[in-house]
Amino acid sequence: MKQEHPAAVALFVMLFLGSPGAGSAGILPALAPQAGCLRSCQLLLAHDGHTKYSIVLPNSASPTEQFAVEELANYLRKLTGAVFPISPQRAETGKPCIYISSTEVPGLSEPLTGEAYAVVVDGEDVYLNGGRGRAVLYAVYDCLERLGLTWFAPDFDFYSGAAESIPNRPSLLLEVKESGPIVRRPRLDLRKLDVGEAISHTERNLRQLLAWMPKAGFNTLMVPMDYQGRGRAGWDKWREQLTPELQKRDLILEVGGHGYQNFLNARMEGGRLFKEHNEWFGQGADGLCNPAAGQVFCTSNEEAVRFVSNGVIEYLRARKEIQVFDFWPPDVGKWCECRRCLEQGSPAERHARLTNHLHSRMAAACPNVRLECLAYSETLNPPSTPLNPGILLDFCPINQNFEYAIFDERGANNRDYAVTLAEWRRRFGGDIGIYTYYRKYAWKSLPVVIPGYIKRDLQWYLTKRVNAVSIFAEPGDWFAFELNHYVLGRLAWDPEMDLDALLKKYSQVRFGPAAKVGRSILAALEQNLPRFGSLPFTTQTTAEEIAKSYGELADLE
Template structure:
């Protein structure tokens, strides 16, 4: 990248900031593609002419008998090219004589998710190893023309979640072949607790996923057995949307109790077979769903397998099936049951039996277990088929330090366990990440550089997958995390600073530098001084400095918003709220650090609750109805 180009672009942006709003928007739409091209790809020649004066200069060709996903990819390409240039691009099965084309093709010799963008004799070729990767190639090509896929088209964005340039005369200016291959095979979004999901915003999420190359949607079979968050509620609407994009469907989650529990058959299952269930501390059969059933009783296991197979028979769309114990599972309370083996060995033995039964009927379906809580380590006496997937969950990671930083005892425990898994297990291991965590109560722990350093280490282990929670209700707060993670899951060595700069230019326009500094302040304060578990309580002096920094950034954001166009003012307004929440949270920590009176602490907690009440519908926080001063004070004291 040439420094002179960056300087020219910065001068141009400063000039734009002085224009009236209408002129600002018109000229801003012209300069962002230039900035994107300069930052990411450097200068290029005039390139291949795609459209001139709103007339398409190439056709889109889909040879052979294209699948629905490839047809969708071609339709997306035509749609966005028209949005950019105003030209109508025809999609045909074969090219017209003497006319240049954009050719979309699947190549069997390429790896499944690999894709290539090349130029041959003036024709553009988008080739990939699978239908899904063809769609990636299309979105990558469009991104190189200046499109930015910042977020799903959620209602809060009012149609402005993504950026599409306006160029009636349009060139493709990349003059070298693009070859792409993912570092992580599975790149997942999980909707586990489903606090803010609807059919509408789930469809919007699915539409966005392949644009950032996320390839798996993870949905609970029945979260916590409550019937509120379950695949069956959304299955009919989402399955065709997921299939059209080649996105994998992963269903399951915590819940052996979905397949065998004491309340089944109107309670008669427990009455007739008390020996099928777990024993309490008095060694008596218990009706507690969180006490793992008797995995040594073959009749109980057979019942469990039969229930699993029946669910799979009714849900043939599932690609990956999660078979996890209850969240907070208790494996053995009766001392005699400790002789039955460790939780890790019991889980491994059970999954092996289920896997054998499932493979006999559904050979292409993958099962997944979880390395978590009391079953964190690899089994010592049982072997798991490498066809089974493992999700590794460092739920208590200390975010003051990188995962591989030995200064954190909690992190070191996870590193030791994960490396032991990698040494003993040949199958796919994924990271069930907490780069967005429900326990944070939407606190803006925005950590793009931190995520990159962790991801670079995980890639070297190596791991094959990455999962993150995705809630529409606080999407804007974690928007940068989600956006950056999409790129890092594909390439952990991507230039994060360039992505942040582009993100901020797209979201915040001419005052993007102000936003960059605000995000940097959040990354350097919230995970260290905020209410993030395992982050130690700092001195009052250090906390005061963090609050001062955030207030300075908040004031700068407020001033930048005052002169910004209305659309960008809304984004600055959300960023101000993120900074305000961080300040309120850290001030509660300050009260704890100085041993403030209960009255002072209560007042500061009330300020947080008031913030929740006033801003629960703005994409910043998800409000828990059960929160009150007493419960929230307990929450904050937990992190003292």
């Protein structure tokens, strides 16, 4: 029976919609800094709407570094009303500067590499540097957050400007309390937002999503090639418009998803392939080849495997912007039951063999694209066939029980996932990511906010040497899951960060004068809502518990 929860939702919405821009004086900890500047300091960047600072960008700067400078100058103007001029070198002797590039900076013992970035104060000068383009962007956004800006969500239209908070500070002080250069490196290499089923995505809100990603610490956009082969959502639909936006920010593009059928299905070439190469298509128990879209093709048929592999390579060669390709079987698909396929073993064995084969083909034909496969459903368990360590693996605990942490043995299915992941780690030497369900379609847009749960999960996952994480990113119900998205981006950089401090500042900016009650409501929602809805393997909430939850939220109200 469907349950409605008006008290929780109404109070949640009241607090959010009643406070756009509230509490803008609060300064969020910028991506949980791990170190500090050359010394504890205070720099007056602007006074009464004027500045003596200029922003220095070398002529050799990359397009992403140029974009980072534009972002910095634009937001500083919004903060102060002052125009910070941009020049390729110090404009005037004795005048302080903000330097932006991936070059060497004072106080660092070794050059920055990869996504590492630094915020350094030397005298009156400020250095914002990174090991690559998007790392420079991270440094810029870190500095801006220290100055009071916050970006809790993409600037989707329904926020009406409340997705970010930009205080009015004609006199702007950069205060750095730490000693030593601020240098940050992410704990997880790939931090992904997944377009998923793309129920609510448009070109406009995808642009808004991309603009937010580096502000929140994400670096990878996952887009289906053609979700489930249904023609509704796919990379080619947005490719022309989104590719420049991704490249401008030096973000990673990952394309694919559930899609064996995108390269071989019974409808292709007007049905000719099914008619002339019937043996390529998966058989059922009755021995007949099945034309259904969810049927896995005959992976023991060498000609079929060659046809599919050629299709993948042709697709990738025509789309040089793709950096990671997801090669997943149909979602809960039916695997071929012909004698030769059955002799190859379980679906997990066949998936591994097929993925290894494609990986070897791509190494020669598409060397700049990483291949990813899925540990999910029938392919969840590690196969005896060793998976090539150059392949990325996404581990999917789709039926995770949110009553308990993923490592808590009180949740039987959680225990099984924990054991299976540990076995993958023992057998597989490559990179493993977690395809999380911290935003679930099954929650039907209830504000299931679980920041504490997410932190405990990520801390445990790191003990298994996991180095990637993803989350569904539907604009249509982003508002309900805003905190989960925001916190995941931060925790993926530092799972040991002070979450209580982050949530306190979040509540101050989001809820303004109602910050204390807002923080209490967030805690109550995390405690009460994860079991609402029809989630498998989760104890259903009783009528008595629902009544108790109403009472607790009403007391806070």
